[in-house]
Amino acid sequence: MSRPPTSTEVAAAILRERILEGSIPPGSRLQQDALAQALGLSRTPLRTAMAELAKDGLLDYSPNRGFTVRSFRLADIRAAFEVRANLEGLACRLAAERGLSEERAAELRRYVEQGDRILGRGRLDPDDLAPYRRMNVEFHEGIMATSGNPWVVEFVRRTHNVPLASDRVFLWDDYEIIRRSHDDHHRILAALLARDGRRAENIMWEHVTYAGELLCADLRRRHRLAPADPAERLSRTTSHRLSREEQDA
Amino acid sequence: MSRPPTSTEVAAAILRERILEGSIPPGSRLQQDALAQALGLSRTPLRTAMAELAKDGLLDYSPNRGFTVRSFRLADIRAAFEVRANLEGLACRLAAERGLSEERAAELRRYVEQGDRILGRGRLDPDDLAPYRRMNVEFHEGIMATSGNPWVVEFVRRTHNVPLASDRVFLWDDYEIIRRSHDDHHRILAALLARDGRRAENIMWEHVTYAGELLCADLRRRHRLAPADPAERLSRTTSHRLSREEQDA
DNA sequence: TTTGGTATTTTTGGATCCAATTTATGCTCG
DNA sequence: CGAGCATAAATTGGATCCAAAAATACCAAA
CATH class of the missing domain: 1.20.120.530 (GntR ligand-binding domain-like)
Incomplete structure (x- = not known):
């Protein structure tokens, strides 16, 4: 029942936390290579995690430019x-x-x-x-x-x-x-x-x-x-x- | 301004349409290889698309088992x-x-x-x-x-x-x-x-x-x-x- | 100094590969 | 016949690679 989280889930949870606590500035673009390295995984699960966070409203996506932390008015x-x-x-x-x-x-x-x-x-x-x-x-x-x-x-x-x-x-x-x-x-x-x-x-x-x-x-x-x-x-x-x-x- | 959709976007749109029109039965598991081949792309954008559709509530995800079309009561x-x-x-x-x-x-x-x-x-x-x-x-x-x-x-x-x-x-x-x-x-x-x-x-x-x-x-x-x-x-x-x-x- | 063009570097989206996990199949025993 | 186990096949999650697009740097002309 208590299975280990997938790498995608780990990445999404860490990113969500950092965004909500404010340690990644709104408007900043997430550098996939650096971030994947810092999190100790490849870009594949990271990109899935970011796509999910975008659907959750925390990130904005722009093709070929990647994901930025969403700014709220x-x-x-x-x-x-x-x-x-x-x-x-x-x-x-x-x-x-x-x-x-x-x-x-x-x-x-x-x-x-x-x-x-x-x-x-x-x-x-x-x-x-x-x-x-x-x-x-x-x-x-x-x-x-x-x-x-x-x-x-x-x-x-x-x-x-x-x-x-x-x-x-x-x-x-x-x-x-x-x-x-x-x-x-x-x-x-x-x-x-x-x-x-x-x-x-x-x-x-x-x-x-x-x-x-x-x-x-x-x-x-x-x-x-x-x-x-x-x-x-x-x-x-x-x-x-x-x-x-x-x-x- | 009118840029071509990414492969992920194409896959998501096609899948969404098929699910909403009922041509993929609820409860059925999406076979990634077959589906990617049928859509003419690799599994990578397909998996991103499926992860997004899961966040949208159309699919259920289970690690190592993949994505199934959600059943609604x-x-x-x-x-x-x-x-x-x-x-x-x-x-x-x-x-x-x-x-x-x-x-x-x-x-x-x-x-x-x-x-x-x-x-x-x-x-x-x-x-x-x-x-x-x-x-x-x-x-x-x-x-x-x-x-x-x-x-x-x-x-x-x-x-x-x-x-x-x-x-x-x-x-x-x-x-x-x-x-x-x-x-x-x-x-x-x-x-x-x-x-x-x-x-x-x-x-x-x-x-x-x-x-x-x-x-x-x-x-x-x-x-x-x-x-x-x-x-x-x-x-x-x-x-x-x-x-x-x-x-x- | 500013602007525009070009070359180079960096980043991203997608394809392919590999290992782990799950599912399917076949066989044996009660 | 059904249950359990072992093995093979299929599927999935993640890593790596590659080509295209974007960003950056550099240089020349106005």
């Missing part, structure tokens, strides 16, 4: 949150309609209670960022799995294939915002348990939408960009590692 | 329409918020008027199927392009990567159903022009949802399947060419 990120809000809202509605199993309900309760414990400190401790984020990701993924719709799961996953808008990015600096956001989790769970699809959908929609607004405002502030001028300059500056991470919801 | 098709309704509804809302350009408004009016002319016969002529379907596809795509959200466009496109649920499938046998469906087009356009995002979203949502219901009912009837028993048996029978096509909206 602030508008693209905003659009990704738009779609994510709609799809996660749909997931909530479907989950409410299907109802939660006892196991799933218990699982989601555990996540929410873990969030309570972390936020019970009354402040944001840097050491709490990683566990809170993991709890957050798992809460969302649990709901989507309950939706029973594999397309929703897949498309939401793909909206995370954006270096500045993935679920590894989390703004952890304003206690009140995080507390309100976690209150959303409480309310979403209550709505799901009550089988109130419309309520669950609406809260989730606002939850994700607001997270997107926060992220975009943060990016704009950090890069001191005017709202109409984000594209290429934002792409160039994304080679810097984020010191703070964004909440994705 | 009736539930998968239903789920695809669920997501498409959600996303095309979102596209309408966004399009209404952005407003239509004069050019786009004129274009959408032309499509609707073409539909009127075709349906003005008072019956469904088989020769009208292709132009009506093209009109339908273009109307939907025009709206999605107006949404300004590239993720919506891409994800909806991917929901069509299902042999029995793509936009090449169109039920063209009940005049009243088509007429009502085209009335939806009228109403959607009116809502867009009035910048009424909620109305446009809701009509489109019902429009796509109902089309999904029709298709699933048709598939169920044609294959004489009980609702709970669709998966593998549906997959096996899809090798037969559809004599009638389904409307996608």
Whole structure:
């Protein structure tokens, strides 16, 4: 059952990670020979991996020129949150309609209670960022799995294939915002348990939408960009590692 | 500007077409040597093409066993329409918020008027199927392009990567159903022009949802399947060419 | 100094080859 | 007859090679 990954899978995973963490600058062209050598494999699996990452939206392909790391505009990120809000809202509605199993309900309760414990400190401790984020990701993924719709799961996953808008990015600096956001989790769970699809959908929609607004405002502030001028300059500056991470919801 | 396609692109396009038209049975494994020879190229571009089609959801991959044509369950098709309704509804809302350009408004009016002319016969002529379907596809795509959200466009496109649920499938046998469906087009356009995002979203949502219901009912009837028993048996029978096509909206 | 043309180098897409894995076939035994 | 095992054949993933295209460097002319 647990088979070794193919070289293509290894290459794709490493590349994906490097792109999402920002260590390969957007706009840069991937040198196949050098990269294959650095990864310790031939160009064949590397090229397959790159073709797959291009279909995933992380790379752009141009024949005879090869693959470049895709640059995202602030508008693209905003659009990704738009779609994510709609799809996660749909997931909530479907989950409410299907109802939660006892196991799933218990699982989601555990996540929410873990969030309570972390936020019970009354402040944001840097050491709490990683566990809170993991709890957050798992809460969302649990709901989507309950939706029973594999397309929703897949498309939401793909909206995370954006270096500045993935679920590894989390703004952890304003206690009140995080507390309100976690209150959303409480309310979403209550709505799901009550089988109130419309309520669950609406809260989730606002939850994700607001997270997107926060992220975009943060990016704009950090890069001191005017709202109409984000594209290429934002792409160039994304080679810097984020010191703070964004909440994705 | 108009460069020749790479061998990989040629292979992918041919394979995609064959899968969507049903001439390669779901569940069947693609023999790389034979297929490469039949396509007149080496295995290298073919394998890249297959890897890409796997990311697109048309093929399943298993290491050392290669690629098989993916089988879809009736539930998968239903789920695809669920997501498409959600996303095309979102596209309408966004399009209404952005407003239509004069050019786009004129274009959408032309499509609707073409539909009127075709349906003005008072019956469904088989020769009208292709132009009506093209009109339908273009109307939907025009709206999605107006949404300004590239993720919506891409994800909806991917929901069509299902042999029995793509936009090449169109039920063209009940005049009243088509007429009502085209009335939806009228109403959607009116809502867009009035910048009424909620109305446009809701009509489109019902429009796509109902089309999904029709298709699933048709598939169920044609294959004489009980609702709970669709998966593998549906997959096996899809090798037969559809004599009638389904409307996608 | 700038521009255009040419030559050279580098990179990429595809073809071919090879080894490992999977599948198919044949044989034996209960 | 069916199950299990061994062997042969087929298939696949990756490495290497080659030709074409793109990028870079260089030189001459305006």
